Each structure stands twice: as C-alpha cells, then as structure tokens.
Amino acid sequence: MIKTSLALALGLSSSLAFAATSLTVEDIPKIQSVIQTSISPDGDNVAFTRSVPRELYVDENGANYSELYVVDDEGVERPFITGSVNIKSIQWSNDSKTIYFLAKLKDDKFTALYQIPVDGGQAQKVLSLKDTSISSYQLSPNNKQLAILAMPAADKSEKELKKLGFMAEVYELGLKDKQLFIVDLAKTDKPLTPTALNVANYVSDVNWAAKGDKLLVKT
Incomplete structure (x- = not known):
C-alpha cells in the first residue's frame, strides 16, 4: 500500500512538474x-x-x-x-x-x-573584400596570415541586368567556384582585392598545418 501511494505521489508530482514546464505555442x-x-x-x-x-x-x-x-x-x-x-x-x-x-x-x-x-x-x-563577402577564414598559427574563402565579386553587367528586372536563374548555369586567398593579418580601411590561389574547382574548407607552412584544402 505504501509503495503504491509513493508511486502515485511521484507520478502526480512528475505530471505537475511537466505541466509547469511544458511549452506553449x-x-x-x-x-x-x-x-x-x-x-x-x-x-x-x-x-x-x-x-x-x-x-x-x-x-x-x-x-x-x-x-x-x-x-x-x-x-x-x-x-x-x-x-x-x-x-x-x-x-x-x-x-x-x-x-x-x-x-x-x-x-x-x-x-x-x-x-x-x-x-x-x-x-x-x-579587413573586407571588394564587392564580395568573406565566407569563412582561418588564422595561421602565428596569427600573421589569414586563409580566406570567398565567392568572386559579381560582374557589373549582372548587377545592371538585375536592376533592369532580369532575375532568371538557369539550373547549374553560371555557377561560380568559391576561391581561396592568403592575406596578411593587418588592419586596413580599404577593401582588399587579393589574387586567388590557383586551386581548381570549388574550395569548401581549409586548415593550417601546425607550423603554418602548409594548408590542407578541401575541394
């Protein structure tokens, strides 16, 4: 009888606790x-x-x-x-x-x-890049350099066409590869236009080696 009462009490308290903490819309x-x-x-x-x-x-x-x-x-x-x-x-x-x-x-x-x-x-x-966003970055182990991933800046003609209402997107046509840049970690007020490293296809991730002399590139 005591065990049954205790079980009921525990069940009731658990239900009350759940009711007090339940989520509403x-x-x-x-x-x-x-x-x-x-x-x-x-x-x-x-x-x-x-x-x-x-x-x-x-x-x-x-x-x-x-x-x-x-x-x-x-x-x-x-x-x-x-x-x-x-x-x-x-x-x-x-x-x-x-x-x-x-x-x-x-x-x-x-x-x-x-x-x-x-x-x-x-x-x-x-720092920032000219006419494009920084997608991701990795600090070098000595904090002197940055590996930056970013999409190429949009072509001016594309911007003008969008202003004129051309918003068509064709499947897998005009795809652009995300690029890899290495820049010095130094504050600058002017947007940078660094030269992308010669890596074929889309670069999705990078990691510095412990000594900072190599990069592991996922592409």
Missing part, C-alpha cells in the same frame, strides 16, 4: 540556443554565439539574431555584442586577448572580418 519562438563555442588558448574563457529569435509580432520577419558572449572559468557570463546582429565564425588570437569574427555591422554591404578585445573595447573592422 507562444514559447516556441522564444527558444534560444548556443550556435558556436570557442575555448581561448589559455583555457580561461569560452566565447560563444547565442541564437536569439526575433520578437513575435514586433520585429520584421527574418532569421534569428546571433549574439556574442564570453563566459569565464567560474561561470560568469558577459555579453559582448548583442541586439540586431549576426555574429559568426568566432576564433581566438593565439594570445587569448582578442576574438575575431565575421559580421555585417553598421553600413557594411558585405560580410567583413572584425576583432574585439576580451578586456574591453569596441569591435573594430580588420
């Missing part, structure tokens, strides 16, 4: 999640991006925002870049003092590379 658009994490080389901090849904019936329709946070080894969380932003591809400098990331901030028309110091300060643009 209005709760679903409010669910947040962690997208990317990156541990600093010294192991003291973890940078992560948090997916934040747009506010239902308030914000314009669109994808979730992606905000940048840092949490230390004691669990203290600090917001770094929040709001109507889309932070992605976070990487630490080798001295654990700077976080690099890709974003379109302020008046950016294309995705650029930014940096933000961990000890405080504003995000600063490191």
